[in-house]
Amino acid sequence: MPTEPILRIAVPAPLRHALDYLPPENSRSQQFQPGMRAVVPLGSRRVVGVIMEVASDTEFDATKLKRVVDIPDAEPVLPPDILQLGRWAAQYYHAMLGEAVVNTLPVALRDGKHRNRVAALEWQPTSLGAGLSGTALNRAPQQADALRILLARGAVPAAECRALGIANATLKALQHKGLAISRPIEDSIGPPAVIAPSHSPPALNDAQAHALEVLENGIGRFGCVLLEGVTGSGKTEVYLRLIERVLARQQQALVLVPEIGLTPQTERRFAARFGERIAVMHSGLGDAARLRAWEHGASGRARVVIGTRSALFSPLPELGVIIVDEEHDASFKQQEGLRYSARDLAVYRARLRDIPIVLGSATPSPESIANCQSGRFSLLSLPERAGTAKPPEVQLLDVRRLDLEGGMSETLLQRIAEELGAGNQVLVFLNRRGWAPLFTCSDCGWMASCRDCDARLTVHRDRELLWCHHCDYRIRLPTACPGCGSASLLALGTGTERSEHTLQRRFAGYAIHRIDSGTMQTRNAMEKLIAEIERGEPCILVGTQMLAKGHHFPGVTLVAIVDLDAGLFSADYRAAERTGQLLVQVAGRAGRADRPGQVIVQTLHPTHPWLLRLVHSGYRAFIDPILDARKLRGLPPHAHLALLRAESRNPDDAQRALQDLKQLLLARHPGVSILGPVPAAMPRRAGLHRVHLLIKHHMRAPLHAALDTVCRSLDAQRPPGVDRWSIDVDPLESA
DNA sequence: AGCACGCCGACT
DNA sequence: GTCGGCGTGCTC
Numbered sequence: 150m151p152t153e154p155i156l157r158i159a160v161p162a163p164l165r166h167a168l169d170y171l172p173p174e175n176s177r178s179q180q181f182q183p184g185m186r187a188v189v190p191l192g193s194r195r196v197v198g199v200i201m202e203v204a205s206d207t208e209f210d211a212t213k214l215k216r217v218v219d220i221p222d223a224e225p226v227l228p229p230d231i232l233q234l235g236r237w238a239a240q241y242y243h244a245m246l247g248e249a250v251v252n253t254l255p256v257a258l259r260d261g262k263h264r265n266r267v268a269a270l271e272w273q274p275t276s277l278g279a280g281l282s283g284t285a286l287n288r289a290p291q292q293a294d295a296l297r298i299l300l301a302r303g304a305v306p307a308a309e310c311r312a313l314g315i316a317n318a319t320l321k322a323l324q325h326k327g328l329a330i331s332r333p334i335e336d337s338i339g340p341p342a343v344i345a346p347s348h349s350p351p352a353l354n355d356a357q358a359h360a361l362e363v364l365e366n367g368i369g370r371f372g373c374v375l376l377e378g379v380t381g382s383g384k385t386e387v388y389l390r391l392i393e394r395v396l397a398r399q400q401q402a403l404v405l406v407p408e409i410g411l412t413p414q415t416e417r418r419f420a421a422r423f424g425e426r427i428a429v430m431h432s433g434l435g436d437a438a439r440l441r442a443w444e445h446g447a448s449g450r451a452r453v454v455i456g457t458r459s460a461l462f463s464p465l466p467e468l469g470v471i472i473v474d475e476e477h478d479a480s481f482k483q484q485e486g487l488r489y490s491a492r493d494l495a496v497y498r499a500r501l502r503d504i505p506i507v508l509g510s511a512t513p514s515p516e517s518i519a520n521c522q523s524g525r526f527s528l529l530s531l532p533e534r535a536g537t538a539k540p541p542e543v544q545l546l547d548v549r550r551l552d553l554e555g556g557m558s559e560t561l562l563q564r565i566a567e568e569l570g571a572g573n574q575v576l577v578f579l580n581r582r583g584w585a586p587l588f589t590c591s592d593c594g595w596m597a598s599c600r601d602c603d604a605r606l607t608v609h610r611d612r613e614l615l616w617c618h619h620c621d622y623r624i625r626l627p628t629a630c631p632g633c634g635s636a637s638l639l640a641l642g643t644g645t646e647r648s649e650h651t652l653q654r655r656f657a658g659y660a661i662h663r664i665d666s667g668t669m670q671t672r673n674a675m676e677k678l679i680a681e682i683e684r685g686e687p688c689i690l691v692g693t694q695m696l697a698k699g700h701h702f703p704g705v706t707l708v709a710i711v712d713l714d715a716g717l718f719s720a721d722y723r724a725a726e727r728t729g730q731l732l733v734q735v736a737g738r739a740g741r742a743d744r745p746g747q748v749i750v751q752t753l754h755p756t757h758p759w760l761l762r763l764v765h766s767g768y769r770a771f772i773d774p775i776l777d778a779r780k781l782r783g784l785p786p787h788a789h790l791a792l793l794r795a796e797s798r799n800p801d802d803a804q805r806a807l808q809d810l811k812q813l814l815l816a817r818h819p820g821v822s823i824l825g826p827v828p829a830a831m832p833r834r835a836g837l838h839r840v841h842l843l844i845k846h847h848m849r850a851p852l853h854a855a856l857d858t859v860c861r862s863l864d865a866q867r868p869p870g871v872d873r874w875s876i877d878v879d880p881l882e883s884a
Numbered sequence: 885a886g887c888a889c890g891c892c893g894a895c896t
Numbered sequence: 897g898t899c900g901g902c903g904t905g906c907t908c
């Protein structure tokens with residue numbers, strides 16, 4: 150009597166390993182494959198897990214194994230590369246296996262219901278297979294026979310292939326060589342070929358053509374290219390051409406974009422090129438829409454998947470290239486749960502699949518630049534703006550001793566007036582929403598603070614509120630000081646709302662559009678406004694970094710950066726690069742069309758060394774010394790960091806827990822350096838006291854060994870009083 | 885994460 | 897005498 154197989158299943162519970170189960174009752178004839186879902190008993194409830202492995206024995210007490218209740222899938226829903234991606238992510242980020250694997254499923258598949266049966270497959274020869282010379286498969290007669298049959302018939306259902314005695318392995322081998330392809334029968338209407346562009350694409354300049362040539366030569370094997378191109382240099386056109394080539398090989402493309410970078414404009418541009426064969430995935434999709442997009446990619450119907458962070462986990466059976474646009478963007482790092490970097494995991498996935506990956510940015514991250522210098526990535530540059538557009542001219546405007554109105558100097562306001570008078574559009578950038586960041590009493594010095602955070606409340610005059618931007622606590626705007634009863638209350642500083650107010654008074658005849666998360670609540674609102682702006686009437690856009698990403702404003706000739714100074718003196722070692730990136734990205738919104746653009750940066754520190762370097766010598770000259778400083782200080786990418794966070798209601802509990810862990814690590818891992826425990830940058834948030842412990846080593850392996858110790862300790866004994874804790878590998882935040 | 889088991893206060 | 901508070905601990 151043959152023994153039953155053991156199914157190792159990742160379950161949605163905080164467990165670091167899969168659990169072993171027996172197959173369902175009466176499932177003799179059923180095939181079990183990794184990647185299939187399984188409804189299993191877990192404790193007293195039923196959950197949906199994913200089969201990770203079909204094994205022949207168990208280390209667990211075999212007599213106590215429970216049985217799988219149901220296998221709702223006839224075929225795996227997750228392919229091997231996604232399973233491996235989840236497994237690897239769980240390990241690398243020291244997270245729970247179930248969280249990493251089960252969460253890659255769209256929510257609509259986490260209920261264990263039987264889905265409409267996956268459509269039957271049929272096999273087709275590819276154009277490559279059709280054009281193959283007669284002797285090419287001499288050493289693989291089985292494959293040659295199979296290919297002949299496919300060519301004779303055009304398309305053969307998988308069931309019929311089996312009947313004809315063609316082994317599945319033979320077909321898979323043909324697929325691997327790019328000679329044949331399988332697809333759902335219902336979808337075989339229309340070939341998966343490239344849709345002819347509806348209009349002729351723009352001609353490439355020399356740099357673009359060269360980049361494309363290099364990228365094309367990289368198709369078909371792993372390689373990571375950093376594509377550094379100033380804003381407007383035509384990165385997207387290079388992506389589009391590369392994708393066309395990949396699609397022509399019957400492969401799929403995955404494009405990852407930042408959270409706010411996935412704009413209707415971007416979507417339209419891809420749709421214009423690839424027609425209906427794109428699927429878009431972003432956080433705004435409902436469960437049903439997300440499932441549809443996911444299935445389009447998984448079935449091969451969609452040839453190009455464009456999405457934010459989580460789209461990285463889309464199954465794509467014929468994936469041929471990954472593109473990560475704006476690779477420096479912080480939104481690629483998930484900040485809760487499985488704290489993964491979609492950019493870094495994308496590189497891993499590309500290596501798994503042996504396909505090329507392109508990281509694109511006008512302002513590459515120091516990490517990626519360092520990877521180019523060490524030879525792990527290769528670098529391609531697009532130094533010039535495509536077409537006739539000239540780069541914007543950046544000018545620092547010293548506002549010391551000047552009166553500011555709504556944050557803006559008279560000089561700046563006059564420049565705005567000139568541009569409007571000339572029929573142009575103006576963009577005013579200010580990275581702070583609300584009316585003012587501070588609300589204080591001029592008689593007693595009282596200042597409005599959040600009840601639950603160590604943060605000041607922001608004044609919002611339009612809604613008559615004091616509002617905490619960190620926890621959502623809000624109260625009515627007081628008319629008298631809660632401390633002394635005085636009416637001498639002052640709103641200090643400037644946010645977008647106040648600047649908008651000033652601009653409205655000053656430029657009454659012109660449209661002023663405020664663009665921040667307060668006014669642009671829906672995708673639709675933004676889209677409508679963009680359409681309005683694209684009409685080209687002179688107007689002013691005033692807003693936060695929402696303005697800095699994704700959107701092109703061809704009519705804007707002047708970009709005014711009202712206040713960047715906060716970023717100049719931050720304790721965070723990444724503040725400089727973030728500020729530099731923001732400046733370059735915002736500046737890139739101007740002068741995109743034939744009209745030259747100008748950027749004015751107001752500052753109280755016109756002699757600040759790296760600000761000067763950035764403005765006069767450009768981003769690369771600015772970033773090189775930042776990398777040098779990182780090396781000197783032993784910071785990433787020359788060392789590797791992990792951040793342990795603990796949060797507790799009582800400040801001492803988190804502190805003590807991390808102090809204990811520190812002692813443990815000092816004893817067991819003398820090689821790692823440990824900083825802290827120190828209070829987080831904002832020590833109290835939403836009522837919890839947050840403490841950090843930073844662990845550092847110049848090698849990854851010893852760091853991960855130390856983190857294993859941390860996990861074992863925490864798994865064995867949860868420190869008392871700690872409400873939440875997390876391990877963040879390669880954190881963006883640090884001490 | 886859920887959910888059960890477990891050991892101490894005010895209720896039909 | 898029970899209903900129920902959420903502290904601790906496990907899930908193949």
